[in-house]
Amino acid sequence: MDAKPVSAFELDFAWRTDQGRVRQRNEDAVVVRPEFGLVVVADGVGGATAGHVASRLATETIAERFSRRVGASANAEKARLYLQAAVEEANITILRHAKDNRECSGMGTTVVVGAVGRDWLAFAHVGDSRLYRLRGEELVQLSRDHSFIQEVVDQGFFNTREDARRYGIGENILTRALGSTPSVAVSSDVIAIDSGDLFLFCTDGLSGLVPDDWLTQILSSIGDDPLESAADALVRLANERGGNDNITLALLRVGERLAV
Numbered sequence: 577m578d579a580k581p582v583s584a585f586e587l588d589f590a591w592r593t594d595q596g597r598v599r600q601r602n603e604d605a606v607v608v609r610p611e612f613g614l615v616v617v618a619d620g621v622g623g624a625t626a627g628h629v630a631s632r633l634a635t636e637t638i639a640e641r642f643s644r645r646v647g648a649s650a651n652a653e654k655a656r657l658y659l660q661a662a663v664e665e666a667n668i669t670i671l672r673h674a675k676d677n678r679e680c681s682g683m684g685t686t687v688v689v690g691a692v693g694r695d696w697l698a699f700a701h702v703g704d705s706r707l708y709r710l711r712g713e714e715l716v717q718l719s720r721d722h723s724f725i726q727e728v729v730d731q732g733f734f735n736t737r738e739d740a741r742r743y744g745i746g747e748n749i750l751t752r753a754l755g756s757t758p759s760v761a762v763s764s765d766v767i768a769i770d771s772g773d774l775f776l777f778c779t780d781g782l783s784g785l786v787p788d789d790w791l792t793q794i795l796s797s798i799g800d801d802p803l804e805s806a807a808d809a810l811v812r813l814a815n816e817r818g819g820n821d822n823i824t825l826a827l828l829r830v831g832e833r834l835a836v
């Protein structure tokens with residue numbers, strides 16, 4: 577018997593991870609499971625203390641938990657809560673591993689995860705890895721960075737992130753990460769999807785180097801072309817603009833509605 581489609585739409589996925597031009601190793605991780613409509617992207621922090629281990633544990637724990645789920649995609653709110661619980665489980669897994677392995681003490685990771693259902697996308701995130709949606713020619717950041725620079729803007733100390741940067745506030749100070757505390761506040765939401773929507777999950781090795789208007793231009797130009805070429809173009813552009821961090825991304829395109 578054929579497996580029931582995870583969504584009412586055709587879905588297309590592509591993903592890439594690249595060491596970049598400066599870092600000694602890749603501390604990002606990405607797992608995509610098209611059969612579950614699942615995308616997980618993570619950016620390890622604490623390079624001297626096994627950030628690459630933390631990002632791998634996060635992506636694998638979330639993907640493994642998702643593969644065990646029963647009926648989580650039938651209901652959007654249930655899927656959102658399930659994702660939140662999976663991220664919380666990843667947090668505990670990282671803390672336990674660090675406790676049992678002294679060389680991993682202090683490691684952590686960001687994470688952004690999405691799961692497609694019938695006509696919706698549930699997502700959750702911790703840290704500054706991002707989720708964008710391109711609809712038509714409008715690019716919207718659906719996630720909100722858990723970073724100090726975002727907090728001072730949200731609290732009204734600066735009008736924009738550019739103003740905060742000019743004042744000397746760095747982009748890479750996280751206010752939340754997996755592996756830092758036993759309890760982590762996970763941001764999550766559910767949005768409706770439609771034919772033509774294009775979602776970009778990425779680490780700050782891409783979003784920190786490629787401005788949103790450039791992302792919009794590249795993603796808008798894909799059309800019906802294979803997603804792989806756009807994924808390659810985004811990695812190449814981030815490297816051309818310095819490649820000073822690891823670069824990881826996943827693309828999800830919502831196609832035509834399936835015949836019932």
